[in-house]
Amino acid sequence: MSDVADRVKKIVVEHLGVEEGKVVEGASFIDDLGADSLDTVELVMAFEEEFGIEIPDDAAENIQTFGDAVKFINDAKEA
Amino acid sequence: MRRVVVTGLGLVTPLACGVEESWKAILEGKSGAGTITRFDASQLATTYACEVPHGDGTDGTFNADDWMAPKERRKVDDFILYGVAAAEQAVKDAGWTPEDKESLETTGVLIGSGIGGLNSIAETAVLIKERGPRRVSPFFIPGALINLISGQVSIRYGFKGPNHSVVTACSTGAHAIGDAARIIKDGDAEVMIAGGAEAAISEIGIAGFNACKALSTKRGDAPETASRPYDADRDGFVMGEGAGVVVLEEYEHAKARGAKIYAEVVGYGMSGDAYHITAPSEDGEGAERCMKMALKKAGVGPSMIDYINAHGTSTMADTIELGAVERLMGEAASKVTMSSTKSATGHLLGAAGAIEAIFSILAIRDQVAPPTINLDNPAVETKVDLAPNAKREREINYALSNSFGFGGTNASVIFKKV
Numbered sequence: 418m419s420d421v422a423d424r425v426k427k428i429v430v431e432h433l434g435v436e437e438g439k440v441v442e443g444a445s446f447i448d449d450l451g452a453d454s455l456d457t458v459e460l461v462m463a464f465e466e467e468f469g470i471e472i473p474d475d476a477a478e479n480i481q482t483f484g485d486a487v488k489f490i491n492d493a494k495e496a
Numbered sequence: 497m498r499r500v501v502v503t504g505l506g507l508v509t510p511l512a513c514g515v516e517e518s519w520k521a522i523l524e525g526k527s528g529a530g531t532i533t534r535f536d537a538s539q540l541a542t543t544y545a546c547e548v549p550h551g552d553g554t555d556g557t558f559n560a561d562d563w564m565a566p567k568e569r570r571k572v573d574d575f576i577l578y579g580v581a582a583a584e585q586a587v588k589d590a591g592w593t594p595e596d597k598e599s600l601e602t603t604g605v606l607i608g609s610g611i612g613g614l615n616s617i618a619e620t621a622v623l624i625k626e627r628g629p630r631r632v633s634p635f636f637i638p639g640a641l642i643n644l645i646s647g648q649v650s651i652r653y654g655f656k657g658p659n660h661s662v663v664t665a666c667s668t669g670a671h672a673i674g675d676a677a678r679i680i681k682d683g684d685a686e687v688m689i690a691g692g693a694e695a696a697i698s699e700i701g702i703a704g705f706n707a708c709k710a711l712s713t714k715r716g717d718a719p720e721t722a723s724r725p726y727d728a729d730r731d732g733f734v735m736g737e738g739a740g741v742v743v744l745e746e747y748e749h750a751k752a753r754g755a756k757i758y759a760e761v762v763g764y765g766m767s768g769d770a771y772h773i774t775a776p777s778e779d780g781e782g783a784e785r786c787m788k789m790a791l792k793k794a795g796v797g798p799s800m801i802d803y804i805n806a807h808g809t810s811t812m813a814d815t816i817e818l819g820a821v822e823r824l825m826g827e828a829a830s831k832v833t834m835s836s837t838k839s840a841t842g843h844l845l846g847a848a849g850a851i852e853a854i855f856s857i858l859a860i861r862d863q864v865a866p867p868t869i870n871l872d873n874p875a876v877e878t879k880v881d882l883a884p885n886a887k888r889e890r891e892i893n894y895a896l897s898n899s900f901g902f903g904g905t906n907a908s909v910i911f912k913k914v
Contacts, residue, residue, distance in 0.1 A: 432567070433567065434565060434566065434567030455634040455635060455638075456634075458634040459633060459634050459635065462630075462631065462633070462634075465630075466631075
């Protein structure tokens with residue numbers, strides 16, 4: 418697993434208080450990991466902080482799963 | 497007429513987490529004051545306060561994990577954490593966790609705070625200044641709003657009755673209990689979870705009250721002696737933190753389910769001083785009218801009151817309240833015991849009226865008036881027994897609890913032995 422995925426997973430586990438094993442590629446923050454809409458806002462802020470990137474609101478709306486987050490951050494870092 | 501009784505109690509105080517633990521320390525004359533540990537207070541005029549003893553949850557310490565999961569706790573200011581902890585104790589004590597629709601819809605919550613998420617607001621303001629508005633947490637607002645204790649408690653238990661809050665500075669806790677009792681009397685709920693919480697021991701909180709010249713500043717070398725209501729050497733109040741929550745219940749409802757009944761809420765008075773933003777009216781007439789209204793509601797004369805839990809903050813205002821009590825009681829002043837438990841807990845601001853209502857209720861249960869500690873050299877002569885430095889075992893059928901707040905807002909609640 419990539420370094421980015423590990424770091425994203427750590428943030429998700431900390432913020433949502435879920436077991437690491439549940440944070441899989443297709444896991445939806447809201448449907449599978451118990452987040453509400455405010456939690457997802459906070460998660461995106463934490464990703465921005467951790468990776469030193471800016472995630473615009475319209476892009477944030479499309480980050481619904483763990484896999485979405487890892488992909489977005491990888492793309493943003495390459496850009 | 498619908499009667500309202502108290503069937504559950506919950507406390508988080510500077511003396512302990514827990515009702516019996518706090519009460520035992522109060523009766524033993526212990527002080528909850530010490531040097532401030534939460535932040536570096538060395539630059540402030542006041543370097544001491546009455547902090548809730550955080551720990552692993554044993555020996556009366558407060559362990560946040562016992563009351564809220566770390567994931568949830570991160571989203572709320574400490575005043576909500578304390579409020580939820582006290583509410584959970586009270587609900588458990590009352591044994592009231594119904595699951596049927598009707599019970600849930602007739603159980604409400606009314607828990608207030610004097611200033612709410614003051615420290616969260618201060619920290620977020622600094623964050624915006626240093627790192628910009630995009631870094632503000634989505635949980636900042638719901639974690640700082642005063643009515644969010646009521647919101648959190650209702651969500652936790654599914655209580656869908658009236659969901660309300662009070663903000664009347666240092667009268668908050670008393671107003672919350674009085675107003676909640678009225679909601680039950682009016683038939684709008686059968687059960688109300690009511691009280692107050694506060695967590696303002698922070699740099700901005702201490703600096704703010706220092707600027708008002710309200711806090712004790714001279715006893716940094718012996719903080720446990722700083723809260724000394726009625727004493728000639730008092731020099732201001734000592735800030736406390738924590739929460740007090742009671743379960744109020746319609747009498748027949750409580751009886752029908754075989755609930756333990758601590759006391760009945762029989763009187764509730766309110767008044768305004770219309771005088772000054774921080775000082776009480778010099779003649780104490782607002783306080784006197786407030787107590788009179790509570791007595792009228794209770795349908796008893798002043799001579800029936802056995803114990804008064806005073807507002808008594810350890811400021812110049814102590815003797816104004818005492819004067820009002822002397823005028824109100826007349827000849828009966830020599831028979832009443834009046835003490836200030838703030839001598840032990842410090843002043844919990846919006847939680848004060850709630851924890852002191854609970855001490856008044858326990859005074860009725862155990863037939864003992866708690867002491868006013870540190871009262872070594874009374875500032876004035878009085879016929880009223882101020883229980884200096886020693887509890888009073890005595891008959892207590894009626895207990896009155898006073899709370900007075902900035903802005904000239906007064907509340908008195910009378911409890912009766914059942």
